[in-house]
Amino acid sequence: MQFKNALTATAILSASALAANSSTSIPSSCSIGTSATATAQADLDKISGCSTIVGNLTITGDLGSAALASIQEIDGSLTIFNSSSLSSFSADSIKKITGDLNMQELIILTSASFGSLQEVDSINMVTLPAISTFSTDLQNANNIIVSDTTLESVEGFSTLKKVNVFNINNNRYLNSFQSSLESVSDSLQFSSNGDNTTLAFDNLVWANNITLRDVNSISFGSLQTVNASLGFINNTLPSLNLTQLSKVGQSLSIVSNDELSKAAFSNLTTVGGGFIIANNTQLKVIDGFNKVQTVGGAIEFTGNFSTLDLSSLKSVRGGAKFDSSSSNFSCNALKKLQSNGAIQGDSFVCKNGATSTSVKLSSTSTESSKSSATSSASSSGDASNAQANVSASASSSSSSSKKSKGAAPELVPATSFMGVVAAVAVALL
Numbered sequence: 001m002q003f004k005n006a007l008t009a010t011a012i013l014s015a016s017a018l019a020a021n022s023s024t025s026i027p028s029s030c031s032i033g034t035s036a037t038a039t040a041q042a043d044l045d046k047i048s049g050c051s052t053i054v055g056n057l058t059i060t061g062d063l064g065s066a067a068l069a070s071i072q073e074i075d076g077s078l079t080i081f082n083s084s085s086l087s088s089f090s091a092d093s094i095k096k097i098t099g100d101l102n103m104q105e106l107i108i109l110t111s112a113s114f115g116s117l118q119e120v121d122s123i124n125m126v127t128l129p130a131i132s133t134f135s136t137d138l139q140n141a142n143n144i145i146v147s148d149t150t151l152e153s154v155e156g157f158s159t160l161k162k163v164n165v166f167n168i169n170n171n172r173y174l175n176s177f178q179s180s181l182e183s184v185s186d187s188l189q190f191s192s193n194g195d196n197t198t199l200a201f202d203n204l205v206w207a208n209n210i211t212l213r214d215v216n217s218i219s220f221g222s223l224q225t226v227n228a229s230l231g232f233i234n235n236t237l238p239s240l241n242l243t244q245l246s247k248v249g250q251s252l253s254i255v256s257n258d259e260l261s262k263a264a265f266s267n268l269t270t271v272g273g274g275f276i277i278a279n280n281t282q283l284k285v286i287d288g289f290n291k292v293q294t295v296g297g298a299i300e301f302t303g304n305f306s307t308l309d310l311s312s313l314k315s316v317r318g319g320a321k322f323d324s325s326s327s328n329f330s331c332n333a334l335k336k337l338q339s340n341g342a343i344q345g346d347s348f349v350c351k352n353g354a355t356s357t358s359v360k361l362s363s364t365s366t367e368s369s370k371s372s373a374t375s376s377a378s379s380s381g382d383a384s385n386a387q388a389n390v391s392a393s394a395s396s397s398s399s400s401s402k403k404s405k406g407a408a409p410e411l412v413p414a415t416s417f418m419g420v421v422a423a424v425a426v427a428l429l
Contacts, residue, residue: 030047030049030050030051030052030053030054031053031054031055032047032053032054032055032056032057033055034055034056035055035056035057035058035076036055036056036057036058037057037058037059037060038057038058038059038060038061038066039059039060039061039062039063040061040063041063041065041066041067044059044066044067044068044069045069047068047071048068048069048070048071049070050070050071051070051071051072051073052071052072052073052074052075053071053073053074053075053076054075054076055075055076056076056077056078056079056099057074057076057077057078057079058079058080058081059078059079059080059081059083059086059089060080060081060082060083061083062083062084062085063083063085063086064085064086064087065086065087065088065089066080066086066088066089066090067089067090067091068090068091068093068094069093070093071091071093071094072093072094072095072096072116073094073095073096073097073098074094074096074097074098074099075098076097076098076099077097077099077100077101077102078091078097078099078100078101078102079100079102079103079104080102080103080104080106080112081102081103081104081105081106082104082105082106083106083109084107084108085108086106086108086109087108087109087110087111088109088110088111088112088113089109089111089112089113090111090112090113090114091113091114091117092113092114092115092116093116094114094116094117095116095117095118095119096117096118096119096120097117097119097120097121098121099120099121099122100120100121100122100123100124101114101117101120101122101123101124102124103124103125103126103128104124104125104126104127104128105126105127106127106128106130106131107127107129107130108130109128109130109131110130110131110132110133111131111132111133111134112131112133112134112135113133113134113135114134114135114136114156115135115136115137116137117136117137117138118136118137118138118139118140119138119139119140119141120138120140120141121141121142121143122141122142122143122144122145123138123141123143123144123145123146124143124145125145125146125147125149125151126145126146126147126148126149127147127148127149128148128149128150128151129148129149129150130150131149131150131151132150132151132152133151134151134154134156135155135156136156136157137159138156138157138159138160139159139160139161140160141157141160141163142163142164142165143163143164143165143166144157144160144163144165144166144167144168145165145167146167146168146169146171147167147168147169147170147171148169148170148171149171149174150171150172150173151171151173151174152173152174152175153174153176153177154168154171154174154177155177157179158177158178158179158180159180160179160180160181161180161181161182161183161203162181162182162183162184162185163181163184163185164184164185164186165184165186165187166181166184166187166188166189167187167188167189168189168190168191168193169189169190169191169192169193170191170192170193171193171194172193172194173194174193174194174197175193175194175195175196175197175198176197176198176199177190177197177198177199177200178199178200179199179200179201179203179204180203181201181203181204182203182204182205183204183205183206183207184204184206184207184208184209184210185207185208186208186209187207187208187209187210187211188201188204188207188209188210188211189209189210189211189212190211190212190213190214190215191211191212191213191214192213192214193214193215195214195216196216196236197214197215197216197217198215198216198217198218199212199215199217199218199219200218200219201218201219201220201221201223202219202220202221202222203221203222204220204222204223205222205223205224205225206223206224206225206226206227207223207225207226207227208226208227208228209226209227209228209229209230210226210229210230210231211229211230211231211233212231212232212233212235213233213234213235214234214235214236215232215235215236215237216235216236216237217237217238218232218235218237218240219241220241220242220244220245221244222244223242223244223245224244224245224246224247225245225246225247225249226245226247226248226249227249227250228249228250229248229249229250229251229252229253229273230248230251230252230253231251231252231253231254231255232253232254232255232257232260233253233255233256233257234255234256234257235257235259235260236257236258236259237257237259237260238259238260238261238262239260239261239262239263239264240254240260240262240263240264240265240288241262241264242264242265242268243264243265243266243267244267245265245267245268246267246268246269246270247268247269247270247272248268248270248271248272248273249272249273250272250273250274250296251271251273251274251275251276251297252271252273252274252275252276253274253276254276254277254278254280255276255277255278255279255280256278256279256280257280257283258280258281258282259282260280260282260283261282261283261284262283262285262288263277263283263286263288263289264288265288265289265292266288266290266291267291268289268291268292269291269292269293269294269312270292270293270294270296271292271294271295271296271297272296272297273296273297274295274297274298274299274300274318275292275295275297275298275299275300276298276299276300276301277300277301277302277303278300278301278302278303279302279303280303281303281304283303283305284304284305284306284307284326285305285306285307286301286305286307286308286309287307287308287309289309289310290309290310290311290312291312292310292312292313293312293313293314293315294313294314294315294316294317295313295315295316295317295318296317296318297317297318298316298318298319298320298321298345299316299318299319299320299321300320300321300322300323301321301322301323301324302321302322302323302324303323303324303325304324304325304326305324305326305329306324306326306328306329307329308322308324308329308334310333310334310337311333313337313342314342315342315344316342316343316344316345317344317345318344318345319343319345319346319347319348320334320338320343320345320347320348320349320350321347321348321349321350322334322349322350322351323349323350323351324351324352324353325352325353326352326353327352327353327354328352328353329352329353330352331350331351331352331355331357334350335350335357338350338359347359
C-alpha cells in the first residue's frame, strides 16, 4: 500500500497487538499500524476487501473524490483534512468508529456520506466552507462539534439520545434542528448560526450546561434539571417556555434578548448560583418565576419591567439588585423581603424610574439585628466566593438593538457584589 508512512516492524507489531484485542481475527493486510496516511484513492482501494481495519487512518492530499468501500468498522480514528481538491467523500458501509471522525479544512468538500454509521466516540467537523450534505445513522456518540461549515441542517445527529458535548457554532446557513437528545452530560451549545435558527429539544430531560446564543426559537418540552448553568444570551426569541424545569444547579442567565416578551419557568424552585435577567428590552412583565424559593448566589434584574413576581422567594445567599426604568414598578415587596433577612449578601438595591432604595448590609449580624437593614453574610461568604468563579458577563448594553455575533466578553472583577453579578452570565459565552 502506498501510504506515506510505510509500515515499519514496530507498526506491524503495534497493529498485531490491536488485532489481538479485537473480538474477531483481523487479517494482517487490514492492520495499518498505529497510523497510516492515504493520499490517493488507490491507497484506499487496497483495503477495500477488509470489513474491519485496525489503526488510525488519515486521508489528505490531492484527491478529487474518495470512498471507503466494504469497510464496516475502524478500530481507531478516521481523519480527513487539508485536501484542497476533495469535493466528495463516502463511506456508507462503516457502522462503527471506535475513535474519532475528524473532518477539517476541506475547502471544496460539498458532501460527506456515512449512511450506516451508528457509533463513534467523537465527530469534529471544522472549517468546511462548501459542505451542504452530511448523512449518518448515528445512535451513539460522546462528543459532537460542528463549527464554521455551510451545512443547512445537522439531521445526521437527529437520532442521538445522549452525548457529553454537543456544540454547533458559526454555521451561517444552519436555520433549524430537531433533536431526539434525552441527556447531555457536559454541555449543549448553539451559537452564531443562521439568523433565524429554530431549535427543538423536546425529549431532553436533563443537561449539565446549556448555552444558547443567536437563536430565534427554542422548545424544551421535557427539560426538568440543569445541573450547572443555563444561559440565553443575545437571542431573538419572542418567548421562553421551560415549564417543566424545576432546578438549575448553578447560574441562570437571561441577557440581551431584545425580542423576548415572555419567560415562563412556572415550576422552577431553585437556582443554585447567580440569577440574572438583564437588558431584555421587551420583557415588561416578569411573572414566570413565581415559584422560585432559593437563589444560592447574587440576584440581579435590570430592564424596564413594570411587574416582577417573586412571591415564593425566601432566601438569596448573595446580594440583590433590582433596577427598572419603569416608574410603575414597585419595590415594596422586595424591601419587605430584605427587611426580613432573606437577602444575605453584601448589598440590596432596588430602583424604579422615580425612586431608589440602596442598603449596605454588614458582614456580621446579631440576633437583634434581623429587623434592621443588616443581615448575616457569614453563611453567604462561601457562596459568594464560589459565585465569583462563575465566568460570565451581563454587562452588554441595550442601547443598540443590533448586536455582533461572537464578540469577546468583558470580564468584570468578581470581588464586589457587582463583580459577582456581572460574572454570572458570561461563562456561558
